[in-house]
Amino acid sequence: MAVPSSYDEVKAHLQDVLVDPSTPLDISLIDKLKLELTETTDRRVPGTLLTLISQLLPVLQEDPTPITTLAIKATTYFSFTDIRSVEPPIDFIAGFKAPSPPVNLLALTLLGKAGGIPSDAAIVAGDPELVASLVELWLTTTSTAVAQAAFDALWALLEIDLASPLESETHTHEAEDSTGGQGLFWRRVFTDKNVYGRLFSLCSLTDNEPDARPQREKTVSQGRLMGFIVKAGHLRWDLISSSQIPEIEAKYDTSSILHFAACRMVDKTDFLMHMSLLNFFRDLLEIEAPGLRARVYVQSVSTFSSPALDFLISHGLHGSVLELYLDETKLDIVDLQYTRGPIMAYIAQYAELYPNHLLQNPSSLLDKIVSRISESLAISxxxxxxxxxxxxxxxxxxxxxxxxxxxxxxxxxxxxxxxxxxxxxxxxxxxxxxxxxxxxxxxxxxxxxxxxxxxxxxxxxxxxxxxxxxxxxxxxxxxxxxxxxxxxxxxxxxxxxxxxxxxxxxxxxxxxxxxxxxxxxxxxxxxxxxxxxxxxxxxxxxxxxxxxxxxxxxxxxxxxxxxxxxxxxxxxxxxxxxxxxxxxxxxxxxxxxxxxxxxxxxxxxxxxxxxxxxxxxxxxxxxxxxxxxxxxxxxxxxxxxxxxxxxxxxxxxxxxxxxxxxxxxxxxxxxxxxxxxxxxxxxxxxxxxxxxxxSWEADPGGEADTAPTPLFPRYNIPRARLLNPREQKQVDHYRALRDRFHDGPYYSVLQSTSGTARKDEATRAHFDPFHGMPTYSGKYQKQKRDRPELKGRPYVMKFFPRQLWKTIQPNFNPSAAMDGYVPLGPRIGVKRGFEDEEDEHDVEETKRRKGVDEDEDVEREEREEEGDILDPDEDQEEEIVDNDFEDDEDEMGGDYNAEQYFDAGDDEYGDDGFADGGGGGGDEDTY
Known part of the structure; x- marks a missing residue:
């Protein structure tokens, strides 16, 4: 058995806090010890920590969560016998009554270890005050976590202490899986006046004692009690449906704890509690429901029913729910919004778990149910x-x-x-x-x-x-x-x-x-x-x-x-x-x-x-x-x-x-x-x-429909109304203004269309197959630049700093006769994005036919000598040359080359096409 390395340090720290409660807890040190606690830890370590923590909790002046979680981790591998052997003994009742949820959770965790062995559950059943405190904590606490932990501990003790079904005249199928308990804890809960009476007093709305709790807290207790009754009914229906202590039951005008919860406890004017009550009825239907089979033992009126359904029918609860389903006008509108769902859930549960019982109802009732469903489904x-x-x-x-x-x-x-x-x-x-x-x-x-x-x-x-x-x-x-x-x-x-x-x-x-x-x-x-x-x-x-x-x-x-x-x-x-x-x-x-x-x-x-x-x-x-x-x-x-x-x-x-x-x-x-x-x-x-x-023989050449399946269902797209004259005039003005902007010299196209950019993989992913492919007729279309050209614009130079004059007007010469301005002449080979290219196309076509590539090189050198200060990127964008299309088509073997198609006959027939002198031809063997 090993002792954690930080155990002594934590022990000394907790003792210091015990001496001086104002000393703050060392959270990091406590967390370190939690990680070191394992199954092989020395058994004396958890016992010492548990004793020290139990002494520290009453005087601690801060949140006790760090030390309560330490105690829970330390006793993970402890049994209930080990916990009872700790000296001084653990005071469970004090832990239940402490106004601190962390302390309550610690006490419930330690008590829950008794739910593993029937003998330990019998020991707990021998302490009536402890059981009464457990029930009271479960029904009265305002902490949901504490209430759930208390119910888990209570149910573990009941489940492990379930006696053999042979000891009772009536039992359920679930009770056959008994664990060999003596039933002492069941008797403590249902036959002890102090414990059984708390189930009524803590949930009754008619108890007007001076120290009575508010109605809101009691309704919470009612919901917890209804859940407990359903689970207990699966194991011992006889205990919840029959009288146990007539003296207590007569005080609340009821015959059993089940009758109290179903008929006396809930105020139906509280629509939230009415909804909870309907859910309670639905859960009761699950107890020994026959479905499409019959039990070999019968406790109900027939093999089609169950004790729970018989109880609901005998007290008129089943019929009232059916009436509310068939006639919703019997409920208030607000109440109906909350209870409609639980009512339908009850009807569905009844129809599914009791099909033969449903079919034995009068045909008029069944016809109403079918008609009610048909009416609700008749929607658009x-x-x-x-x-x-x-x-x-x-x-x-x-x-x-x-x-x-x-x-x-x-x-x-x-x-x-x-x-x-x-x-x-x-x-x-x-x-x-x-x-x-x-x-x-x-x-x-x-x-x-x-x-x-x-x-x-x-x-x-x-x-x-x-x-x-x-x-x-x-x-x-x-x-x-x-x-x-x-x-x-x-x-x-x-x-x-x-x-x-x-x-x-x-x-x-x-x-x-x-x-x-x-x-x-x-x-x-x-x-x-x-x-x-x-x-x-x-x-x-x-x-x-x-x-x-x-x-x-x-x-x-x-x-x-x-x-x-x-x-x-x-x-x-x-x-x-x-x-x-x-x-x-x-x-x-x-x-x-x-x-x-x-x-x-x-x-x-x-x-x-x-x-x-x-x-x-x-x-x-x-x-x-x-x-x-x-x-x-x-x-x-x-x-x-x-x-x-x-x-x-x-x-x-x-x-x-x-x-x-x-x-x-x-x-x-x-x-x-x-x-x-x-x-x-x-x-x-x-x-x-x-x-x-x-038959496939009737259409052997049929093809599979490989069209893509639509992602969305069919939908009629709404159409806008026609514009009135005033709106149409506004739209026309807007379009005219937009066109003026787009056709102006300063409009820019954000997406790059240069030859280099088109070859980029990321650009090809966004390629437009309808308008992006170069075509022969595209040479006659108006093109736009990605970025506006600075040269050749009607700038007013005096509005710009003198340092930028040379940049925005490359032909600026300070020594010129006209105050630095040199008249602009046509520049061969330079295309402006806002100019029409129809005239330039004829020049380029002539160059291509005469093979003047050398002249273009000489002209390019002359332009460079004249001081054309275009940066490489701008020059590349300036020269809009359609080379990609020609190169790609040549590499593809000339599958489609519009220029070659129109010019292929020059060498054979001359400049006039078919060498007919423009007369139409007709003598050649053409196909």
Missing amino acids: SAQWAHGQAPAGQLVILASLPRVLLVEAAKHGVNPLMAVPTSPPCREALDALAKILHGPRKLDLSDSMELNTSGHTPTDWHKEAAAARVLYFMYLNDHPNFWTDIVAAADILAMKDVSLAAISFMKAVITANWQVLSGEVISPVPASSRYQLPSEEALGTLSPAAQGLLPSSGGWAVLTPPALTILLPYLFKPPRSYAEFVAGGAGDTQNIVWKVATAKYEVLVALYNHLKETGGQVTGFEDIVRTLRQRVSEGPWGPVAQNTARVATIGKRRDMHTVYMLISKLWTSICSAVRLANMSRFGAKKGRKLPGAEF
């Missing part, structure tokens, strides 16, 4: 597009039993058909994905299937079959929905929508579907409702000309229309960072990577499905092999090519391979369906196979 496309979707109603729709939606479709009021895929909406896509994916797979380790009795409106198999039916219903009503899904998935600017669309793809591929067999569609005795259609009746919903329907989601995406839309998208290389500003620097949320990864996961899911179901089908080996190759390439696909042209060719080849794969895949699917006889009604009465209209 603009509302769907701009984030005003009814999210709460969509959650309820996704939670309803699927057989109820199929039943509603028989009456033409299926709200699922009102959910759009265009414009894309994240909430709508999430709801569609949940409904069409089917029910979650059951874990039947502790339950039995509900259909064993044959008297249930729905079960797992019916829900799985109904999900498949709803998919083809929706596809039949929205034939372009796969196109909309793929388009939404490719909109990187709307990350949430893109990821939701990709999640929808995965939900369909991995869907839990079931074929409509005889057992699934068998009617429920004494009821004609919720009857699913037969497989042959479902064939009328085929997207093709009546035929086979896939039996699973993986097969559904491999048949038209998904086959020709979804598969090319999955094989298409992901978007790159180059499509963002600054090469990906603008993608601060890693949208490109998230979308590429999600898309890759869909491809992996499809590969796994084909590997499991397609291995026994002839012709699927090549398809699985191709998918395996794409999966092995990772989210980014094959390595990007070096040049844009090669990359484009590579993408086209990849897409060609994909379409060839689709053609082969569809042929294999049709063959497999015939051999496996997936659906026996498909080949009758001369019906065509689905997708016959998409």
Whole structure:
């Protein structure tokens, strides 16, 4: 065991502070010791520090956080037994009552170590004052951190002390995972008057004692108590739902702690607390909810219900929430804004966790729920597009039993058909994905299937079959929905929508579907409702000309229309960072990577499905092999090519391979369906196979659509109104003034267009392919300089310092007769940016025909002798010579040379072109 090097120094420092509390703490020294404390530290070091700190805390005159965190770090490897062995003993109650959150956290941390062993929890349960102080600190503290730490310590003690379920007549499934405790701490909390009474008194609004706390603090305590009751109900429903101490419960006009919290404690006129109460009801529904299975033991009225739901129904709480959902006028407008969400969340929770209980309600109530959802979904496309979707109603729709939606479709009021895929909406896509994916797979380790009795409106198999039916219903009503899904998935600017669309793809591929067999569609005795259609009746919903329907989601995406839309998208290389500003620097949320990864996961899911179901089908080996190759390439696909042209060719080849794969895949699917006889009604009465209209043999020369996918959804661009005469006059004046500026001698073009600059790599990145390429006709266009020329301007020299006269007027001569001014003459070879070059072009053309390169050199030397003081850069800009175009074209082998085209016949025919003397010719053999 090692002793930290700074231990003695810290110990001496803390003793000095204990002697003189005004001495400031040495924070750096204490932090150094924290780093040196490890598991191998001498066991005497933490004990000594803990004793010293406990003595120092009552007299310390500054923030105790440094030394309390030191004590927590020192006792990290201490057990509760080690802490109890410290002398003098730790006073936990004093730590709880201290008006300092750091001290409270230290005491709670030390007490929380008793939650690891049942025997330690039993020791704590033997001290009623300690438990009462813990409960009081948890409910009354104003520090959120202290309240959470107190609840964690309290719950750890309850959880470790959970007794065996055999000791009680009633128990829950969660209670079966008991830790072998004696239940002493549970009895201390729920049967001790001092402790149990605090749960009521600290949260009751009717307690008008002189030292009563403010109502605001009590509402905070109420929220903490409701959370505790929900967690305790999962382990011991009997303790929270039955009377424990009638004397205390009668004082608050209640029968149990659960009844007190649900019916007596909360003031519903406080809309925030009303919202918390509704959330409390929703959380209670999770306790022993049956879902699509039935427990082997039953504590509720039926296998469709639970003790929590029975409690809510018996006290009228469940019915009141349903009424508030169906008729919102019963709530105040302000209250409704806060409670609408919790009310919808409760309805969704009830529909999802108690599907058979919901279906046993009167048909009038179910029709009202369906109509309520349909009305909320009847909104404009603009509302769907701009984030005003009814999210709460969509959650309820996704939670309803699927057989109820199929039943509603028989009456033409299926709200699922009102959910759009265009414009894309994240909430709508999430709801569609949940409904069409089917029910979650059951874990039947502790339950039995509900259909064993044959008297249930729905079960797992019916829900799985109904999900498949709803998919083809929706596809039949929205034939372009796969196109909309793929388009939404490719909109990187709307990350949430893109990821939701990709999640929808995965939900369909991995869907839990079931074929409509005889057992699934068998009617429920004494009821004609919720009857699913037969497989042959479902064939009328085929997207093709009546035929086979896939039996699973993986097969559904491999048949038209998904086959020709979804598969090319999955094989298409992901978007790159180059499509963002600054090469990906603008993608601060890693949208490109998230979308590429999600898309890759869909491809992996499809590969796994084909590997499991397609291995026994002839012709699927090549398809699985191709998918395996794409999966092995990772989210980014094959390595990007070096040049844009090669990359484009590579993408086209990849897409060609994909379409060839689709053609082969569809042929294999049709063959497999015939051999496996997936659906026996498909080949009758001369019906065509689905997708016959998409045959590749009908269009063997078709090309893949390689056009780029738009980044944003379609949007009608608003058009401005026409200008009135006054506005039009202002615009004309502005344009005229702007043109005068641009055509004036002092206007400058900022971007460089010199021959040297154009060859720079950075400049080529901003090259304009429409107007930047030199052409023959461009020689006649007016050109502008990058910077204005100083020479030849009508300057008034007296307005400038004399030192600049020679610079702005190079021909200035102080000894000249006209006070230094020399008349300006035409300068050969110098072009002004504001002059027309039409006349100069004739001169240059003549020079080029006569080959006067030597004369140009002589003229250049003469200009230099005359004192032309142009700096090299300005001279380069002065001489606007179109040499780049000629050099580049000559190097390219003369693919296109306009001058050579017009002048190529000089040597053969003479100066007049075809040597016809200007008479039109016609004797030559020309083509």
